[in-house]
Amino acid sequence: MTELSIKTTTVSRADPTVWAQLFRRKLAMFGLGFIVLITLGAIFAPLIAPFAPDEQLFEGLTLQGAPMAPGGQFLFGTDLLGRDLFARVLYGARTSLIIGVVANGLALMIGTLIGVTAGYFRGWIGAVLMRFTDLMMAFPVLLLAICLAAIFQPSLWIVAMVIAFVNWVQTARVVYTETSALAEREFIAAEKTLGAGTLRILFRHILPHLVPMIIVWGTLGISTTVLLEATLSYLGVGVQPPTPSWGNIIFENQTYFQAAPWLVFIPGAMILLLALSFNLLGDALRDILDPTQRGMR
Amino acid sequence: MSAQAQTTPGAVAAPGIATGPEAGAPVLTVDGLTISVRQDGGEAVLVDNLSFALGRGETLALAGESGSGKSLTSLAIMGLLAPGLRVSGGAVRLRDTDLTALPESALRGLRGNRVAMIFQEPMTSLNPILTIGAQLTEAIRAHEPVSKSDARVRALEALKAVRLSQPEKRMTQYPHELSGGMRQRVMIAMALALEPDVLIADEPTTALDVTVQREVLDLLRDLQREHGTAIILITHDMGVVAEMADRVVILKQGQMVEVAPVRDLFAAPKKQYTRDLLAAVPRLGDGSSAQALPEPVSQTPIASLSEVKVRFDIRGGILSRVTHRVHAVENVGFNVYPGETFSLVGESGCGKSTIAKALVGLVPHLGRIELNGHVLGGLSAQDQKALRRDVQIVFQDPMAALDPRMRVGDLVAEPLLIHGIGSSESRRATARELFDRVGLSPDWIDRYPHEFSGGQRQRICIARALALRPKLIICDESVSALDVSVQARVLDLLKSLQADFGVSYLFISHDMAVVENISDRIAVMYLGQIVEMGTRAQVFGNPQHSYTKRLIEAVPVPDPSFERPLRPRLTGDIPSPIYSLGEQPERLLLKNIGDGHLVAVG
Numbered sequence: 001m002t003e004l005s006i007k008t009t010t011v012s013r014a015d016p017t018v019w020a021q022l023f024r025r026k027l028a029m030f031g032l033g034f035i036v037l038i039t040l041g042a043i044f045a046p047l048i049a050p051f052a053p054d055e056q057l058f059e060g061l062t063l064q065g066a067p068m069a070p071g072g073q074f075l076f077g078t079d080l081l082g083r084d085l086f087a088r089v090l091y092g093a094r095t096s097l098i099i100g101v102v103a104n105g106l107a108l109m110i111g112t113l114i115g116v117t118a119g120y121f122r123g124w125i126g127a128v129l130m131r132f133t134d135l136m137m138a139f140p141v142l143l144l145a146i147c148l149a150a151i152f153q154p155s156l157w158i159v160a161m162v163i164a165f166v167n168w169v170q171t172a173r174v175v176y177t178e179t180s181a182l183a184e185r186e187f188i189a190a191e192k193t194l195g196a197g198t199l200r201i202l203f204r205h206i207l208p209h210l211v212p213m214i215i216v217w218g219t220l221g222i223s224t225t226v227l228l229e230a231t232l233s234y235l236g237v238g239v240q241p242p243t244p245s246w247g248n249i250i251f252e253n254q255t256y257f258q259a260a261p262w263l264v265f266i267p268g269a270m271i272l273l274l275a276l277s278f279n280l281l282g283d284a285l286r287d288i289l290d291p292t293q294r295g296m297r
Numbered sequence: 298m299s300a301q302a303q304t305t306p307g308a309v310a311a312p313g314i315a316t317g318p319e320a321g322a323p324v325l326t327v328d329g330l331t332i333s334v335r336q337d338g339g340e341a342v343l344v345d346n347l348s349f350a351l352g353r354g355e356t357l358a359l360a361g362e363s364g365s366g367k368s369l370t371s372l373a374i375m376g377l378l379a380p381g382l383r384v385s386g387g388a389v390r391l392r393d394t395d396l397t398a399l400p401e402s403a404l405r406g407l408r409g410n411r412v413a414m415i416f417q418e419p420m421t422s423l424n425p426i427l428t429i430g431a432q433l434t435e436a437i438r439a440h441e442p443v444s445k446s447d448a449r450v451r452a453l454e455a456l457k458a459v460r461l462s463q464p465e466k467r468m469t470q471y472p473h474e475l476s477g478g479m480r481q482r483v484m485i486a487m488a489l490a491l492e493p494d495v496l497i498a499d500e501p502t503t504a505l506d507v508t509v510q511r512e513v514l515d516l517l518r519d520l521q522r523e524h525g526t527a528i529i530l531i532t533h534d535m536g537v538v539a540e541m542a543d544r545v546v547i548l549k550q551g552q553m554v555e556v557a558p559v560r561d562l563f564a565a566p567k568k569q570y571t572r573d574l575l576a577a578v579p580r581l582g583d584g585s586s587a588q589a590l591p592e593p594v595s596q597t598p599i600a601s602l603s604e605v606k607v608r609f610d611i612r613g614g615i616l617s618r619v620t621h622r623v624h625a626v627e628n629v630g631f632n633v634y635p636g637e638t639f640s641l642v643g644e645s646g647c648g649k650s651t652i653a654k655a656l657v658g659l660v661p662h663l664g665r666i667e668l669n670g671h672v673l674g675g676l677s678a679q680d681q682k683a684l685r686r687d688v689q690i691v692f693q694d695p696m697a698a699l700d701p702r703m704r705v706g707d708l709v710a711e712p713l714l715i716h717g718i719g720s721s722e723s724r725r726a727t728a729r730e731l732f733d734r735v736g737l738s739p740d741w742i743d744r745y746p747h748e749f750s751g752g753q754r755q756r757i758c759i760a761r762a763l764a765l766r767p768k769l770i771i772c773d774e775s776v777s778a779l780d781v782s783v784q785a786r787v788l789d790l791l792k793s794l795q796a797d798f799g800v801s802y803l804f805i806s807h808d809m810a811v812v813e814n815i816s817d818r819i820a821v822m823y824l825g826q827i828v829e830m831g832t833r834a835q836v837f838g839n840p841q842h843s844y845t846k847r848l849i850e851a852v853p854v855p856d857p858s859f860e861r862p863l864r865p866r867l868t869g870d871i872p873s874p875i876y877s878l879g880e881q882p883e884r885l886l887l888k889n890i891g892d893g894h895l896v897a898v899g
Binding site: 195 | 654657658659681682685686688689690692694697698699700701702703704711712715716745758761765
């Protein structure tokens with residue numbers, strides 16, 4: 001006999017804004033802070049960096065010709081050619097952010113678009129799209145990327161496009177599965193009986209449910225894409241030297257890991273921290289944006 | 298499972314402990330059972346100080362609405378409480394063993410062997426990738442050191458005991474190859490194969506059709522008589538309670554409200570809650586309670602169906618050609634007139650929901666459906682959309698039918714937005730108004746669906762259906778998932794809305810008692826075709842078709858003194874509506890036996 005007594009929830013009815021909720025989460029704020037820091041660093045690299053990233057400094061090498069360890073004049077030390085690693089990491093952030101955010105974002109968009117279309121409409125449209133996705137999945141990613149990068153003149157933007165083009169498949173697969181499950185749910189049928197159009201159903205009722213999954217795939221994709229860019233650079237079809245990227249700094253120096261570990265460790269840590277930051281932020285956003293979690297916190 | 302020795306073990310019997318009629322030593326005693334859940338810091342009590350005793354061969358019903366703790370109690374007896382829940386007081390004694398004090402390994406030996414359990418949904422309780430035979434023999438061998446072949450022999454005997462047709466064949470089949478009723482028989486066979494002292498049946502027939510429910514209830518009673526098993530029957534259905542139980546424990550939100558022998562409870566309930574619960578139970582009458590209108594031929598119908606067929610293709614073979622068709626709906630025709638409630642009733646798979654889906658355009662159909670004078674199908678997208686305004690649908694499960702990520706106010710206002718009616722303020726005002734109209738506070742429109750109870754959610758769905766002021770609302774099993782007291786109030790709401798808005802209902806249900814209470818006219822469906830159609834008085838007062846009679850007879854009667862006429866036990870299942878290409882079901886011809894009462898011949 002309690003039908004009319006609503007569950008009491010401790011959450012105040014006036015919803016705190018997304019920002020206010022974000023500020024309450026320490027981990028999310030850490031992630032956001034790091035992303036902002038890296039972005040500012042990348043934008044103002046010329047002002048912050050003490051040296052040019054491709055300048056081979058005489059004092060950057062020891063008398064035996066070995067790179068300098070971090071500390072003193074060189075914050076992050078120097079590399080094998082006597083270039084300042086701090087400057088290279090700062091400038092490298094430009095490349096890596098573009099790859100990690102733009103290329104990855106593009107991949108997510110393509111994947112979501114194809115996945116949602118195939119999952120919602122099914123039929124022959126779905127069959128064609130998903131077989132194409134399977135074909136792309138079966139293709140060796142590296143081979144495809146090398147072919148594409150070799151055809152076009154290698155540049156940062158081309159590399160970003162190439163990475164987006166080979167990285168959308170996993171997203172498309174999971175979005176497809178999720179969408180086809182959602183399309184069977186009764187509330188979608190209920191919307192159809194109200195006369196809702198396809199676009200309305202897709203954007204108001206299907207996409208919001210996909211957001212948590214897209215966020216997870218998006219943050220996971222950042223480290224993958226940054227490393228794929230590094231691989232391509234290493235193979236000579238990525239970002240061309242001397243333009244630095246976090247990935248190619250690692251690959252240039254990995255053979256000297258024992259003698260100069262900072263050359264691998266510092267850019268590696270940057271990739272890790274960036275991916276982690278996006279992940280923490282994404283996680284928090286997912287929870288904040290999910291109304292079904294309301295009242296549970 | 299730490300049983301803190303609490304209060305009175307046995308000696309001073311709590312007032313609730315009343316032993317069964319043939320007293321003796323009770324098989325199972327539940328004494329002051331308290332179940333709690335850990336909840337931020339503290340502990341919340343879910344079941345409070347519950348006591349009862351169960352004698353040999355006795356059936357004790359634990360009855361109550363959802364959230365009353367009846368299923369929790371059964372899980373606690375089995376020692377299967379979910380992590381986070383624990384027995385925080387009291388004891389469960391099987392003869393002299395305190396189950397709450399036993400370690401898990403000892404409990405495992407008892408489960409299935411001395412205390413067995415059957416669940417509501419037999420499909421999820423059976424392992425889908427093992428044959429019936431394998432699962433039965435495994436259950437037997439888990440408790441008794443018998444050889445595989447001996448176990449198979451016993452499994453076969455168990456299947457025969459539950460009167461399953463072709464038991465040898467069933468042994469080699471997988472759960473999905475059996476119907477719901479057959480699966481529940483297998484579960485019972487598995488539970489009774491080891492001749493347990495106590496059988497816990499948790500809503501054993503809730504997921505089944507009425508005629509199948511009747512078979513399973515009969516079976517349980519026969520088996521109990523043969524083996525002297527004590528049964529704890531957990532159910533929300535007072536009809537089932539009246540037919541099966543010797544004694545009844547009424548639970549409400551974890552508290553024991555009343556314990557009484559079944560006849561006393563129904564004849565003279567002591568507590569107000571029990572009285573309310575019994576009053577809310579829909580009772581099957583003979584259709585004469587109120588004046589039901591005969592077919593008002595003069596008016597133009599809101600919805601008119603003639604020769605409607607819905608068929609689904611089943612593809613097979615390498616080329617995935619259509620090899621079979623499911624003939625879900627065959628040559629169905631009826632009219633729904635303004636302001637009336639027309640019901641479609643029948644068991645699962647009879648095609649009643651498919652008709653609803655065809656009416657709202659969710660499945661393609663053949664034949665002619667006319668809504669408010671327009672023929673459905675062959676319309677432009679614009680006209681289709683306009684037609685949607687006249688026909689709305691309320692689904693069975695309101696949680697599934699509401700987008701969980703939208704605020705309920707937006708959901709109710711959405712139809713207006715889709716059809717471009719009003720400004721955003723006026724839509725919001727309309728939503729508030731509709732909330733008020735369906736008995737919800739208008740201040741709740743900024744909440745999300747998960748913050749409401751089941752009955753409230755169904756009210757939200759009804760408000761959304763009303764937003765466009767439709768002429769016809771299809772209620773597809775709309776009250777089936779609700780507790781009886783909530784169900785009664787939602788039905789009242791539907792009736793009062795009909796009086797206010799003059800809307801017609803197409804009411805689809807498997808529940809004969811609910812249909813009898815709300816309908817003006819009724820069509821009974823069987824295997825995709827209508828077998829009987831007429832006013833309520835005609836169909837319930839003078840049922841002509843054998844299937845209609847069977848349906849009405851199968852309904853459990855919430856009156857323990859009701860003597861069910863002896864009839865041969867029903868067995869067998871509804872034949873399949875799947876035909877290979879080119880074949881068709883035989884067409885039933887409806888004959889008018891007077892005053893528009895149509896009955897299928899043959």
